[in-house]
Amino acid sequence: MGDPRESKRARTDGYATVQGDVQEEWFIGSIDQGTTSSRFFIFNSQADPVASHQIEFENHYPESGWHEHDPNDLYNSVTTCIEEAMKKFIAKGYSKSQIKAVGLTNQRETIVCWDKNTGEPLCNAVVWPDTRTKDLVRELKTHPNYGKLPNLCGLPLSTYPSSVKLVWLLRNHEVVRKAYDEARLAFGTVDSWLVYKLNGGTKNNVHATDTSNASRTMFMNLHTLQYDDELIAFFGIDRTKVALPTIASSSCPSKYGSIYEGPLAGIKISGCLGDQSSALVGQCGFQPGQAKNTYGTGCFLLYNVGSRPVISQYGLLATVAYHFGKDSQPVYALEGSIAVAGSGVKFLMNNLGFAYESDKITDLARSVKDNGGVVFVTAFSGLFAPYWIDDAKGTLFGITQHTQRGHIARATLEATCFQTRAILEAMEKDSGHKLEALAVDGGMSNSDLTMQTQADISGVRVERPGMRETTALGAAIAAALAVPGCWTSLDQVTEIMRKKDGRRVFTPEMDQKHVRRMYDSWERAVNMSRGWVKTELEDEAVEMGEA
Incomplete structure (x- = not known):
């Protein structure tokens, strides 16, 4: 290992200057x-x-x-x-x-x-x-x-x-x-x-x-x-x-x-x-108008609205973004929450045996040129923002004898991108401003295919640190x-x-008419996924011949 003191002297980037003094x-x-x-x-x-x-x-x-x-x-x-x-x-x-x-x-x-x-x-x-x-x-x-x-x-x-x-x-x-x-x-x-x-x-x-x-x-x-x-x-x-x-x-x-x-x-x-x-x-989304999307188990898009909360009229959540110190004002955000993102990839891996590693799902999606007409509404827990459909279930549409695993893999990645677009449209209505760039992080953001698809479907620049x-x-x-x-x-x-290097930017490339057709298919699929969950009261009504 050598002398750790020597290694510390060499790591000048590990030192900070605070109020003009070099600190330990x-x-x-x-x-x-x-x-x-x-x-x-x-x-x-x-x-x-x-x-x-x-x-x-x-x-x-x-x-x-x-x-x-x-x-x-x-x-x-x-x-x-x-x-x-x-x-x-x-x-x-x-x-x-x-x-x-x-x-x-x-x-x-x-x-x-x-x-x-x-x-x-x-x-x-x-x-x-x-x-x-x-x-x-x-x-x-x-x-x-x-x-x-x-x-x-x-x-x-x-x-x-x-x-x-x-x-x-x-x-x-x-x-x-x-x-x-x-x-x-x-x-x-x-x-x-x-x-x-x-x-x-x-x-x-x-x-x-x-x-x-x-x-x-x-x-x-x-x-x-x-x-x-x-x-x-x-x-x-x-x-x-x-x-x-x-x-x-x-x-x-x-x-x-x-x-x-x-x-x-x-x-x-x-x-x-x-x-x-x-x-x-x-x-570093510290200014009003800045937004980020985290692609984790679920997917969560936060839009900084400043020091006063904005109560959404279009299905989004108003939330505290952060509050740094009792003497400072809280900062609020509009949020769009998607229940299934990375967990959709894990579903293909663990439940359907499509692959053993998450990056292989992206490879599988790349094996086909498009989704082959398949749309996957990944409503495993209903649909969150901006839909709030509690009685939806996960539903695959458009399957034919032509359908391959690659089409389903691509449709799974696209599901998160479609829902993100729906959230961005709701945020534009609530805030009156169209987002120019979306900062991204989380496991699914490592997939270049998913991030390019996000840029194409949402029509905004996607920036990955x-x-x-x-x-x-x-x-x-x-x-x-x-x-x-x-x-x-x-x-x-x-x-x-x-000052950090390595930021990757994805810009929209897909023909917008084609994007519109894809998004229309998604919206039809969302509407058709409703009503799969019956409540206990509805079941009792059926048994009693009332429904």
């Missing part, structure tokens, strides 16, 4: 807890990852439409990633003392319920695409105050947000209900659970969330950034019977505590962001801004990222 080389840790895996990154002062580790964990599907995680799997996978990444970090000659803080980013809407007396989970986590709540959602839409919800919290009522998942558990899970009745139920999104566990659980009882995650629950008022009594009453929740996490800013030196044990014991947790907000921050770990970077930025001796402003971060 410093680093920020970032926990990235996603739907299928957990990761831990360590970034240097030039926003380059110097060590990382990733672990996949099991997703559970106990019934059709149900999607669960073991909460202990989430925590254990995170701590293992920290341990393994720290081994790599130390092996490079660095030390724990150089890590100034840790940020956290997480899958949103997924809920964890635990016993606040013992610190143990009461049930599996209910994951964000889970659709067991579809009947409950239809019931709640008959409530006289239903129409007030979007203006208060920015979200339409659907199976997506955390609120309906908690209500379902209170009605249907005996252990959760008993804990609620006995006022020992603790509720939180995944960030809250990880912060609680990383702080030692019952030893320190740190129960906190940030505004970007809280805005996904339907319990927080989008304007006051506090829990709203009217929203909580709508869902029939008694605040005296359930512990909700304290809402803090996304960049905060005190509310998230410190890591209790392990190789980072004593290191402050000072940043917290929902994963899609974190990706916007990592892409050279450094793709923007979601993890966003949490690192949030954490660094909260502690001294690190980055001091968003302008400084933007300047660092502007």
Whole structure:
């Protein structure tokens, strides 16, 4: 290895100038807890990852439409990633003392319920695409105050947000209900659970969330950034019977505590962001009008609208993008959420056996010149923005004897691109401005074919950064801004990222008449995918001869 001090002297890009003084080389840790895996990154002062580790964990599907995680799997996978990444970090000659803080980013809407007396989970986590709540959602839409919800919290009522998942558990899970009745139920999104566990659980009882995650629950008022009594009453929740996490800013030196044990014991947790907000921050989308699209398990497009929320009239979500410090204004975004993106690729791999590696799906799609007339509405969890069709199911249209696996593979990639175009059109209507460029990240963005298809179908320039770990970077930025001796402003971060190489730009190339025909076929397919999910009430009506 040689002398690590010598290697540090040679790595001049690992040093930062803060307020004119050259500082000792410093680093920020970032926990990235996603739907299928957990990761831990360590970034240097030039926003380059110097060590990382990733672990996949099991997703559970106990019934059709149900999607669960073991909460202990989430925590254990995170701590293992920290341990393994720290081994790599130390092996490079660095030390724990150089890590100034840790940020956290997480899958949103997924809920964890635990016993606040013992610190143990009461049930599996209910994951964000889970659709067991579809009947409950239809019931709640008959409530006289239903129409007030979007203006208060920015979200339409659907199976997506955390609120309906908690209500379902209170009605249907005996252990959760008993804990609620006995006022020992603790509720939180995944960030809250990880912060609680990383702080030692019952030893320190740190129960906190940030505004970007809280805005996904339907319990927080989008304007006051506090829990709203009217929203909580709508869902029939008694605040005296359930512990909700304290809402803090996304960049905060005190509310998230410190890591209790392990190789980072004593290191402050000072940043917290929902994963899609974190990706916007990592892409340096700090100005109104900037947007990013993350192609992960799902696909999430965020459009910065500035310091005042815009309540969508066209099926989008209003959400907190980020809030850096109690003395700063929150920044809001319009969001379009697609339930299935990378999970569609995994479906072809795991369920249909099309390939063993995700990049082979792109190769398969390239094996044919077009989709061969096949359209795949990947509504495995219904359709999210801007459609909000809860009763849709995944449906393949246009299959003939000519159809090959390549056509289905291409149609799967195109499904995400079509839904992104629908979201972009809704954003243009809400904002009054057409987006000129779309910054992209996430696993599917590595596919040149998918990104070129996105540019063609959406008609906008697609820009892919050279450094793709923007979601993890966003949490690192949030954490660094909260502690001294690190980055001091968003302008400084933007300047660092502007100097990086490797950005790839995809411009529209396809004939627009052909694109229009393709999109017309997609819209027809969406309409034909409706109505596949019957509610229990409809089934009972059929049995009684009433329908």
